[in-house]
Amino acid sequence: MKPNAFLNLFAVALVLLATNLFSVADELFPGGNFEAPVVEARTTQEKGGDPSNGGKGPAWLALTHKPDEAGGKFTAGLTNEIAHTGKQCLFIECEKLTGPYQSVSLQAAPVAVAPRMQYRVGIWGRLDEKNPLNVTEHSLAAKVQVDFFKADKVTPAGDSAYAGQSLPGAKGRPPLFSAQKWSEFWMEVATPEEAAFVMVTWRWETGGEKGEINGVMYFDDASVQGAPASAAPSSPATK
Numbered sequence: 001m002k003p004n005a006f007l008n009l010f011a012v013a014l015v016l017l018a019t020n021l022f023s024v025a026d027e028l029f030p031g032g033n034f035e036a037p038v039v040e041a042r043t044t045q046e047k048g049g050d051p052s053n054g055g056k057g058p059a060w061l062a063l064t065h066k067p068d069e070a071g072g073k074f075t076a077g078l079t080n081e082i083a084h085t086g087k088q089c090l091f092i093e094c095e096k097l098t099g100p101y102q103s104v105s106l107q108a109a110p111v112a113v114a115p116r117m118q119y120r121v122g123i124w125g126r127l128d129e130k131n132p133l134n135v136t137e138h139s140l141a142a143k144v145q146v147d148f149f150k151a152d153k154v155t156p157a158g159d160s161a162y163a164g165q166s167l168p169g170a171k172g173r174p175p176l177f178s179a180q181k182w183s184e185f186w187m188e189v190a191t192p193e194e195a196a197f198v199m200v201t202w203r204w205e206t207g208g209e210k211g212e213i214n215g216v217m218y219f220d221d222a223s224v225q226g227a228p229a230s231a232a233p234s235s236p237a238t239k
Contacts, residue, residue: 028111029200031059032123032222033086034078042079042091049077051090051106062107065092071099072212074204076106084124084182084220092204097213098138103205108222110153110197112229119226121146121200122186127179128216133168138211140167142185143203148195158192167204167217177217200224 034051043049045063052060066074073095083089092104113119121144127133133140143164148157165185169175176183191198202222206213 026228027223027225028113028119028228029059029108029222029224032108032224034083034088034090034220035086037078039078039080039088042077042081044075044077047077049079051078057109059109060106061109062105065104066099066102069099071102072097074099074102074104074206076104079218082126082218084126086220089218089220091216091218093216094133094140094213097206098211100206100208103203105201105203108200108202108224110149110199111224113191113195113198113224114227114229114231115157115191115193115195117191117227117231119189119191119198119224120186121189121198121224122184123202123219123222124182124184125177125217125219126182127168127177128218129179131214131216132179133177133213133215133217135167135213135215136211138209138213139207140213141165141205141207142167143205144185144187145201145203146187146189147199147201148192149197149199150194151196153197157195161187161189163187182220196229198224 037048037053039049044067045065046067050063052063055062063076065076074097075093077091078088079091080088125142141164143162146161149155150157165176168177176185
């Protein structure tokens with residue numbers, strides 16, 4: 001076998017191994033399916049479509065957005081129009097959105113994890129068929145921030161981790177998100193030495209360019225996958 005062919009097969013094997021490891025990993029964030037509160041139509045946060053339950057959780061701590069200000073609307077809430085799994089999902093709508101650095105953010109409750117382990121953080125997204133995302137000059141991106149905390153859930157443990165994805169996709173490449181199917185935006189993170197909890201914040205944010213954004217996107221099944229907190233590796237024996 002030629003060396004290049006062997007390297008290609010080895011790379012494929014590593015990808016399949018990583019995929020298989022996370023496919024059998026524990027789902028540590030079951031509240032990421034947006035099934036509560038129950039809504040009967042597309043419902044904004046202000047009208048009862050608030051996955052954070054007014055900041056009371058249990059799965060989500062806060063949903064913040066820009067419902068009606070100068071520079072267009074940037075609204076969010078829950079809908080039963082479509083779902084990746086279950087009956088509901090999160091919707092994000094841009095209506096004549098021109099304001100720079102405007103954002104919708106959704107902060108998850110802390111999730112117990114083990115230190116010195118790999119975790120997979122993801123969320124599934126899709127464009128609306130009748131009103132897909134239309135970005136002209138002005139940019140829009142989905143971002144995820146992962147913060148680590150010690151056992152008290154307050155003291156930081158290590159540095160935050162970040163990832164970003166242009167919406168509906170990076171210029172010059174096939175878009176990640178479309179109206180025809182659900183696709184996942186995900187990243188892998190390694191927990192620091194003293195980490196006992198992670199807190200994930202999803203953010204949808206405009207750039208500083210001029211232009212206008214219109215359209216609707218749906219997001220569902222936010223997840224944190226990996227070993228449960230009880231699977232923390234044992235510390236080396238000391239003499």
